[in-house]
Amino acid sequence: MAHDTDASTLTLLYNPGCGSVIVEAMFTLAGIPYQLELVDPWTEGPSKERLRAVNPLLQVPTLLFADGTVMTESAAMVLHAADVAPGAGLVPAAGDATRPAFLRWLTYLVASIYPTFTYADVPSRYVSTEAAQAELRASIFAQREAMWRQVEAAAVGPWFLGERLSAIDLYVWAMVRWRPGRPWFIASAPKLAAIADALDADPRLAALKAANFP
Ligand SMILES: N[C@@H](CCC(=O)N[C@@H](CS)C(=O)NCC(=O)O)C(=O)O
Structure with missing residues (x-):
């Protein structure tokens, strides 16, 4: 995983073992840099409130873009990763038989x-x-x-x-x-x-x- 903080950096709100690992795997195989922020949806406290502020469903993964855009839903993140790095081949392109x-x-x-x-x-x-x-x-x-x-x-x-x-x-x-x-x-x-x-x-x-x- 990368930890750069330039303007294009994506921040993935995650919890170990959760669906965030799917998005991390996608970004890793596609060579997309991102940084991680640990949140706990199940325990009362600042990290839960941090998550709630950006995702009222209180779910991880939640992805934050540098411009403030919030993306929830792992499938959206997977498809976004394929847009950014189509060469990774992890999402069949339009027209592909699969x-x-x-x-x-x-x-x-x-x-x-x-x-x-x-x-x-x-x-x-x-x-x-x-x-x-x-x-x-x-x-x-x-x-x-x-x-x-x-x-x-x-x-x-x-x-x-x-x-x-x-x-x-x-x-x-x-x-x-x-x-x-x-x-x-x-x-x-x-x-x-x-x-x-x-x-x-x-x-x-x-x-x-x-x-x-x-
Ligand atoms: N549809 C969402 C589901 C995400 C989801 O349910 N994540 C679980 C963790 S694996 C979660 O955050 N659960 C917290 C809760 O339900 O309180 C996606 O695909 O990203």
Whole structure:
């Protein structure tokens, strides 16, 4: 990661192990400099208020541009990175045969799977009784596993889109660590588990891996 502070510097508000690592991996592989600012969405205090001021959803990743522009949503950051560094080849270009699948599954990951964490991680935000919270979690966990099975069925191999690494694989790399957890993926989604294994072995991501998945 870079720590320069020139006018073009991007500042990524992050928390280790969170979706911010997907954006960090994208920037790293694309050679885009950025600086990091640690925030904690779950603990009351100045860093939570700092995050709230720029992203009322209190979510990381949140990206700050030098001109004050705020970008939320990891998929927006991934697509922005591809605009800045198209040569990295992590987002299939318009006209590429894999572009429709890329767009579909990128959106599926952030619009269908990622929200299951929003709703199940802290169910007390949505329903008040312990019984309702347990039911909500169980139901979301089952739905999430069904969605991952659908992603697994769509994976071409060795990378999600086939022979070429894409940003989808960076999502898979991070998300196989989240519930239902890597042993579940190894047993039930082996193509996705293999993608995570392959990226774990990529030396370009070693520092990120150590910092986010100790
Ligand atoms: N749609 C967002 C989801 C981001 C998100 O949910 N991030 C989690 C961490 S991995 C978060 O900040 N959660 C805090 C909370 O829900 O309170 C994206 O793709 O960037």
